[in-house]
Amino acid sequence: MSQGPPVPFSDLPLSKTHASTKLNAWGAYGDQDERGFLNRQTDAIVAAAAASEIKTGTRVSLNAALDFQGDRPLFGRQVFKKDVYQKKPRIVHDDTWHFNTQSASQWDGLRHYGYQAAQRFYNDTTVEDIAGTSEKAKSRANILGVQNLEKHGVVGRGILVDFCRWRESGPGKDIPEAASFQSFERSPIKLEWIKQVLEWQGTGVKFGDILVIRSGYFKSYYALSDDKIAGLQAMHPPSLGGVEQSEEGLKWIWENFSAVAADHPSFEQWPSPHDWSFHEVFLAGWGCPIGELFELEELSKTCERLGRWSFFMTSEVVNVPGGVASPPNALAIF
Known part of the structure; x- marks a missing residue:
């Protein structure tokens, strides 16, 4: 059976x-x-990805620390809180965590963002369906929750588009x-x-790939002054770099990928023009998970060192029925 999108x-x-x-x-x-x-991440596609991509056993985490924004998170999200405590009198520790699932590396699940004018989520799901107050919700509890991403994980061939490296030291520096x-x-x-980045890298695209884009966000974030962070915290909505919204871009994503991710907070440039x-x-129309704030600096170095920008990617989200988003627990394996 040929592989491709379900409809043109x-x-x-x-x-x-x-x-x-x-x-x-x-x-x-x-x-x-x-x-x-x-x-789209069928058994055949995942098996083919494992066979073609796992060669050396090199492994790279794609996860930012849950507390990487410290006590000054951007975009109105909460500070990560960790409480480590000894269970006296035993020499034993437990801990509790409190955090916004979108304050660090994350997958946006299908409850996160709907069609604004139509007030609908994926497959004609309403706010009432998600709130559990509709007739549909009585038979389909936790509809569109992140448990649907957790069931089989987000797994397959990943490809890194190292836009940051291309624009800083490749042909992009002349554009x-x-x-x-x-x-x-x-x-x-x-x-x-x-x-152009993919061609420069020599990276081909296969149906069912997971698209991962490095913009250089983390380098930019860590270079921010305290005053700049304070200004960004006060900005509503924030202005962010990201993938340009275009009909051609939509068509390319539809025809090739099973999920998309990036190192910046919104994947796309924001606000949309x-x-x-x-x-x-992506979320409400197609059910395409969006990964944001993936930590890609080490991945970029590894791809450059190995001379290949494709890898086997595995991501097992947290099993929270009815959850909106989740840390990705993502790993690239070469």
Whole structure:
């Protein structure tokens, strides 16, 4: 059986119920489906990825520390709190953690972001369905929760688009707009640049891949002054660099990938310059998980050292029925 998307991009939207649900693919994997793009991570695709990518056994974590933002988290999210305590009189410790699941590396689950105008989430799910107050919720508790990502994990062939390295020391340094990309301004990462990075790296794309983009966010974040962080904390909404919203970009994602991730906080440039966003289409329209704030600095160095930008990627989210997002617990294996 040939591998590819369930329907051509030109057939979208599948549901005509709400005019503002841009390019929705509701029903593509069944009317009650809650896994969306993860249906693309079939046993055959995962087995092929393991066979082609695991060669040396080199392993790289993709997870930022849960407390990497310290006591001054951006974007209105809560401070990570850890309480380590001895269980006297025994020489034993326990600990408790309290944190926002989107304050560090994370997968956005399908409860996170809906079509704003239509007020609908993936597969025509309503706010009432998620709140548990609708008739549908009586038979389908915890609908669209992150337990659906946890069931089989987010697993397959990952490819790193090292946009940061390309724009700093590769051909991108000679493209003024690319070279001047800013993490804390609404700067675009254009699809044409992403494709140029892949060509420069010699990285091919296979259906079902997990797309991972390094913008250089963590380098930019750690260089911020206290005053700049305070200014960003006061900004609503924040301005962020990320992947440019375009019809061509939507088509490319639809035709190739099973999940997307990046090192910056929104994956896409923010705010969107359009009356639609990738978050709406990916999460609410397609059920495509979005990874954000993945720590990719060591991955970039490893890819450069090994001369390859593809790897086997495994991510096992936390099993929280009805959860909105989760730390990824992600690992790249070469």
